[in-house]
Amino acid sequence: MSLLARISGSIRPISFTASRYYTSGAVSAESLVTRLKNDRKTFMKEKKQPNLNVVKGLLSDFTYFTKSTDFVEGSSEEDACMSVLQKAIKRRQDSVNQYEAGGRPELAEKERVELKVLQSYLPEQMSPELIEKELKDIIKEVGATTSRDMGKVMKAWKHDSTTADRKLVSDIVKKLLN
Structure with missing residues (x-):
């Protein structure tokens, strides 16, 4: 086996190595x-x-x-x-x-x-006051009056659990509907 054949088997194509280090899109936020x-x-x-x-x-x-x-x-x-x-x-x-x-x-x-x-790795959390304000608007929009309507309110809640703790949200809904 020639020296060139042995070397060529271990060399990666240039396009492969270049694609690892250069991106074609915009720079995204750090994951x-x-x-x-x-x-x-x-x-x-x-x-x-x-x-x-x-x-x-x-x-x-x-x-x-x-x-x-x-x-x-x-x-x-x-x-x-x-x-x-x-x-x-x-x-x-x-x-x-x-x-x-x-x-x-x-x-x-x-x-x-x-x-x-x-x-420290969580995104910024919503304050309980802001959660309560938004929940009052949702309760008016949905027309909830009793604790039986809690499911409707929770279903209408649009925020992700990373920005507002679901337990805190449900506690505030219970307090507002009782």
């Missing part, structure tokens, strides 16, 4: 997964162990989720990562409540620190 990966590198360099552990765990959960049967092929990577993030936040909130009920304040504080790190 959550990319942000997590960049933060992982930063936390490793800065030796921020609690933050690093949280980000590594979140990336691990995301990878596991995308390889599981629950992940729908062709769905958005950003939506999947946001779903994993919200589940991790809910898990930490439950842990804080259980540790406080069990008389373990040191473990509850550790979970609160992790919860703050996770919440």
